[in-house]
Amino acid sequence: MKRLAKKRKTTYICQECGYESLRWMGKCTNCNNWNTFVEEVKQPKTVSGLGARTSNQMSKPTKIKQIVSEKESRMMTDMKEFNRVLGGGIVPGSLVLIGGDPGIGKSTLLLQTSAQIAEKNLSVLYISGEESMQQTKLRADRLGIEADELYILAETNLFTITHHIEEVKPSLVVIDSIQTIFKEEVTSAPGSVSQVRECTMELMKVAKTNGIPIFIVGHVTKEGAIAGPRMLEHMVDVVLYFEGERHHTYRILRSVKNRFGSTNEMGIFEMKELGLQEVLNPSEIFLEERSRGASGSTVVASMEGTRPVLVEIQALISPSSFGNPRRMATGIDSNRVPLLMAVLEKRVGLMLQNQDAYIKVAGGVKLDEPAIDLAIAISIASSFRDQPTNPEDIFIGEVGLTGEIRRVSRIEQRVQEAAKLGFKRVICSENNLDGWTYPKNIEVVGVKTVHDALRSGLLQK
Known part of the structure; x- marks a missing residue:
């Protein structure tokens, strides 16, 4: 009798989240x-891993007191901004994922970093x-x-990549990008969930x-998240996002996960023209085009990781022509705007229910901490009353639903940054x-409620 051939087992995998379906x-x-499922052939399991190991090869549990911890030595680049976002330099043996929109400068940043490491006689x-x-040589x-140790x-x-890594034994590896790498044993196309997962592993x-520290570049989806399975961000040690508008010259490197340092750096x-150049004092950049004496403009000291950054928040309040007023926000959570407007209407008495509200964080920065609440509320009230704020004032505080101003963290660092840039009152x-x-x-003024803050912050005409 002829032996029946084994039926090929297939599964359908979502290319966005990695969900498997029969x-x-x-x-x-x-x-x-919609339309994200791709058919992939299920690989037969080979005798490997735990089942193929002998008892001598298996790792053994060790008491934590018996483990010798080596002093952490990091590789430093010539860019202080890059070092700080990584938590103080590149950690040996770390796997770093960097994502960003096409053409934003990810390859340029990593090529410059590679050259700076290679100039220190490290391959x-x-x-x-x-x-x-x-093409890489042209860039x-x-x-x-012109670094000699840059390969x-x-x-x-x-398989070829790992062979060359073992042959060259470099001090740093950069892979651009993980979506183009494929493993021969996996039958799915490069960039699929299975390929990205297996290659990253x-x-x-x-x-x-x-x-060896390895940097891998990841493509992003139209929503701004890194393409591939969500597990990809859990596997790596550090996740960096390179953000910015293609038509503007400034770029923001943001850390959203870091096992070796602070997140949200x-x-x-x-x-x-000659590549990316670090900006050592971003507060001056964000405030250099601020118009003094205009209503609806305030400055807030926001913490980005361990660094205080001074940013201008602008608001435009105008009568609505429709039944449902518009609430638009750029750079902050859009749900925070109607919440703060409701507080101003209930606790301060501003009639904002028939007003359109447009809020913007100048400079293309995204702020997500509660300490910016007071600055947003002051900007809205300033635009509604057409009363400007003092251009030498800084507003810091979280606003509660009862109208109280709540304390924020690291107030000392925020005030010192404001004093360094010439502001006179916080x-x-x-x-x-x-x-x-x-x-x-610098003068520090404490207030209890939003009403007190408006009385102190708005200039009388």
């Missing part, structure tokens, strides 16, 4: 996206899956890069085993006044 579905039940392997070696010539490789086969093993860069919560010393050249 049959094709038009809409993913996990992430609610760097830059692997491009999207460009040929000649390096434009940036003025360029145009390859997408993971293999690269993580290489990084941890050899102590932010670094500012300026795109110039209006904050009364509960933030104790336990620290104010700078001599």
Whole structure:
């Protein structure tokens, strides 16, 4: 009798979230996206991993007191902004994922970083899956890069990549991008959920085993999230987002996950003809075009990780021509605007229910901490009453639903940054006044409610 061939097992995987299904579905039940399921062949499990190991090869649990912890030595680049976002430099054996919109400058940033490490007589392997070696060389010539220890490789086969890593033994590896790399044992196309997951797992093993830091570039979806399975961000040690408008010169490198440092750190860069140049004092950049004496404009000291950044918040309040007034916000959570407007209407008496509200954070920065509430409320009231604020005032505080101003963290660092840039007065919560010393050249005013803050902050005509 003829032996029946084994039926090929297939599964359908959502390319957005990695959800698996035994049959094709038009809409993913996990992430609610349409037409994202792709058929993939299920690989037969081989005898490997735990089942293939002998008892001598298996790792053993060790008491924490017996583990010898080595002093953490980091590789430093010439860009202080880049080092700070990483938590103080590049950690050996770390796997770093950096994502951003197409053409924003991810490859430029990593090529400059690779050149700076290579100029310290440390070998760097830059692997491009999207460009040929000649195209990468043209970009390096434009940036003025001539480092001897910088190796360029145009390859997408993971087996070949790992072979060259073991051969060159570099101090740093850059892979641009993870969506172009494929593993031969996985039958799905490059960029699929299975390929991205398996290739990242293999690269993580290489990084941890050899102590080589690896940077991988990830594409982003139209919603701004890194493409591929969500598990990709959980696998890596550090997740960085490179943000900015393509038509503006400033770029923001933001840390959203970091096992070796503070999250929500932010670094500012300026795109110039010879590449990216770090901006050491972003507060001056965000405030340099501020118009003094205009209503609806306030300045807030927001914390981005461990750094205070002074940013202008603008508001425009105008009578609505429709039954439902518009509430639009750029750079802040849009749900926060109607909440603060309701507080102003209930606790202060401003009739805002028939007013359109447009709120914007100048400079393209995104703020998400509660300490910006007071500045937003003052901007709305200033525009509605057409009363400007003092251009030398800073507003810091969280606004509660009863109209009270609540304390915020790291008030001392915020006030010191404001004093350094020449501001004369800070209006904050009364509960933030104790336990620290104010700078001599700035006045700190404590308020209890939004009504008190408006009385102190708005200029009378």
